Every structure is written in C-alpha cells, then in structure tokens.
Amino acid sequence: MGKGVVRVSIKNFTRQNLKVLTGVPFSTVSDAVLPGWEVSLVFVGATKARSLNQSLRSKSYIPNVLSYEVGTKSGEIIICLSEAATESPRFGMNERNFVLLLFIHGLLHLEGRAHGATMEQCEQKLLAKFLPAQASAKGRVRTSPNVSTNRNRNRHRHIPGKTGRG
Template structure:
C-alpha cells in the first residue's frame, strides 16, 4: 500500500515573460516551498512572474512611484474573503526582474541561481508579512532568508562567497 502524497504547502503559478533563461519551474517551486516552511501550514497560492527591465520599471513606477527596475517586487494580497473548501488562499504575487538579478549576481560574486533563489525567497517572505523597514524586522527577515537558503544548500546570501 502506498502512502498518499502530501500536497505542497503552496500552490505556485509561474509566468515567464523574460528573455533571460531561468531555472525550471520545478526548481522555482522548490524554492517557494522552502520559503513556505516559514509560514502557517494552510493551503496557500503564490503567483511568480519573471520579467525583463521594461515591465519591472513600469510596475515599480505605477505601484511604488519609483522609475527604475528593481530586482524583486512583492504584491501581498491582504484579502479575507470566503473560498470553497480546500481552495488555496492567494498570498500574492512576486515579480522578479531577471536582467537585474543577473547583473546583481555578477556584482555580488554570486551565481545567478543563488541570487534568484534568495530574491524569490525574499519576495515570498514579504508576502507573508515580513519587512525590513526597521532594524529588528530586517534582522529577523535576513535570519529567515539565511535559514531557508541553508536548507536548500546555498551559502548565507548576506556574506561574500570569496
């Protein structure tokens, strides 16, 4: 008799709109699931969109009033509305600007994969309510990110690989 598989903690919808090649959906999903270990064990869903500079700049301008392409944007959905039974609750959207992530990886001496994993985890933690506006919040968020990255076999994202 085989065991019933356990569904992932988070249902992940990945939308690729970038010319930069990124890891497979299964890899991105693994990173989101690892970040989900920091969240309550309830059915959730997250949308991940991989974009180029023009779209990231447009979103940043429209939603944050800043005219540049950021590495990651998080759009939490703070809605408490009824859902059908067993329907995952939408947590929000994470938008990653792959050309910026690629450039930052080179600047920081990280691999593209390592930098992308870190920023996707960072974005999911923002959806879950983490912040880095205050020093104590920043320390807690960085500790959570570092712990998730370690579970995935990556080094501390806040230290140099040199």
C-alpha cells in the first residue's frame, strides 16, 4: 500500500466466519477508487440489512449492498453476506469475488456514480485489476445478473404516430 493509505475498517455483525474473505484487497481497492477516504465495511445478516434498507431508503427488501456518506471523505458500505451467497451464482462468481464486486459497487456509489453502463464498465475494469489471475482468467465477469431489464420499455412512448404497442 502507498503512503498515507487509510485501511478499511471491517466489522462483522454476522455469525459467519470471514476466512473466505482473507486476502481480499479492500484497502487497496478503496484507495484506488476513493483516495484519502475513510471507509467502514460492515457485514450484516438479512434481518439487519432489511432493517437498514427500510430506515435509510424506505425500501422493504433485503439489499446485497448499501452505501452512504458519513461525513467529508468518509463513508460506510454494508454488505449482507447471506444475500451475497445467494446471488453470486447468478453473476457467475464465487462468494469471495462477488463480495469484492459489491464492495466496488458501494465505493462507486460513494464516489457519486449512478447505476448504468458507465458504472458497470468501471466495475469491470476494477474487477480485472484486483481479482486474482486465476479468477479473471475465466473471462469477462458479469457485473449484472443475466436478467432482462426494462431499460428500453418506453423508448417510443412520446414519438408522434407511435402508440408504443406492437
């Protein structure tokens, strides 16, 4: 690590052992995305994740990751380990690498990025840079699950002469 790098503070509020995450370069990745920031990484269970999502965002589902600024150049990333374990196969990743993806995703939100193609490209570049060689040798890692989106659903909605129906 470089001079002046602040290590990521990690707290585990689950009963899960974090041995699977040994060696994940959280501090190095954090410094690459948000140099000079203090980042707290918190692992929680499903109940706590849902409760935090409800209180912070008024959403009732269990999120895989939440992130929010705590102060100037200070933020917290909360990852639900049980949700990460459930979702990782849909992304074609093991749990360890998926947690790294969620951490990167949270950092990019702290940086001010919104969901979209640009954010996914950043995630891809950072994963390629920080994943172990054997993990990235498998080819491109999906940063979005293989599900359809409604991104173009209303594309022709306001064009004169188009009803939006097929």
